[in-house]
Amino acid sequence: MGDQEIKIRDVLLKELMIIDAEPFKDKEELFLYISEKFEETGIVSDKVAFKQSLDSRESLGPTYMGEFIAIPHGKCKEVIKPGVGFIRCKDSFIYRSGEEEGPVKYIFVLAIIDNQADNSHLRILATLSGYLVREEFVELIANAQSYEELLNGIDQLEK
Amino acid sequence: MFIIAITSCATGIAHSYMSAEAIKKVCKKNGHSCKVEIQGALGIENMLSAKDIAGADLLVFANDVGITKVERFKDFPKDKIRQFSPHEVIKKPEIILQ
Numbered sequence: 001m002g003d004q005e006i007k008i009r010d011v012l013l014k015e016l017m018i019i020d021a022e023p024f025k026d027k028e029e030l031f032l033y034i035s036e037k038f039e040e041t042g043i044v045s046d047k048v049a050f051k052q053s054l055d056s057r058e059s060l061g062p063t064y065m066g067e068f069i070a071i072p073h074g075k076c077k078e079v080i081k082p083g084v085g086f087i088r089c090k091d092s093f094i095y096r097s098g099e100e101e102g103p104v105k106y107i108f109v110l111a112i113i114d115n116q117a118d119n120s121h122l123r124i125l126a127t128l129s130g131y132l133v134r135e136e137f138v139e140l141i142a143n144a145q146s147y148e149e150l151l152n153g154i155d156q157l158e159k
Numbered sequence: 160m161f162i163i164a165i166t167s168c169a170t171g172i173a174h175s176y177m178s179a180e181a182i183k184k185v186c187k188k189n190g191h192s193c194k195v196e197i198q199g200a201l202g203i204e205n206m207l208s209a210k211d212i213a214g215a216d217l218l219v220f221a222n223d224v225g226i227t228k229v230e231r232f233k234d235f236p237k238d239k240i241r242q243f244s245p246h247e248v249i250k251k252p253e254i255i256l257q
Contacts, residue, residue: 061244066249126200129176131180
């Protein structure tokens with residue numbers, strides 16, 4: 001495949017794993033928080049533009065996936081490098097998305113680069129998305145106590 | 160049954176791949192074999208061949224954007240085609256078998 005040089009840890013960033021977040025008031029507050037974090041970490045060059053891309057994806061259909069999971073994602077030219085953030089809240093909050101709403105505790109945020117040539121990163125985003133329907137993965141994200149534990153757990157899933 | 164499916168979504172990453180996994184999982188759980196083509200940001204993956212299509216008992220579309228090369232299915236029995244959004248399939252995979 002030629003994509004071996006890119007690892008999950010290059011995309012799912014330690015600085016963007018927050019496992020003890022206070023529940024958000026709503027999706028808006030979450031998106032503002034995420035955009036800020038993604039700018040701080042250098043994933044996006046402009047938090048306002050990234051927030052807009054998250055909102056614009058929402059207008060296409062729900063990113064609430066059930067099982068306490070939400071996967072907001074944004075794709076825009078202000079994404080400098082592709083990245084995934086994982087936020088776990090101490091308690092659930094109501095996440096409204098499109099026509100749907102429900103309690104959310106686990107949030108995977110994807111920043112997708114607006115450039116088809118970067119397939120190796122996209123491959124990882126695709127793989128992670130696939131994991132989200134696996135019970136073992138949901139159990140892992142619910143319980144992992146550290147970044148290393150999460151990454152090691154993902155390595156186990158790949159075997 | 161041998162089930163074939165195509166998934167595709169707006170951004171071409173999250174829902175396409177999640178729904179593909181959801182379909183594989185529900186097929187396995189119910190003892191059906193399946194092949195799932197993904198049309199996403201990485202292009203067409205695991206493309207369904209003429210042989211796959213001819214041998215399939217059920218065709219599932221899980222898409223909210225247009226399907227590429229849809230002409231492959233023009234002769235597929237209409238009553239054996241199911242149409243959903245990727246989101247529906249992820250949230251309730253059993254619907255493809257109902």
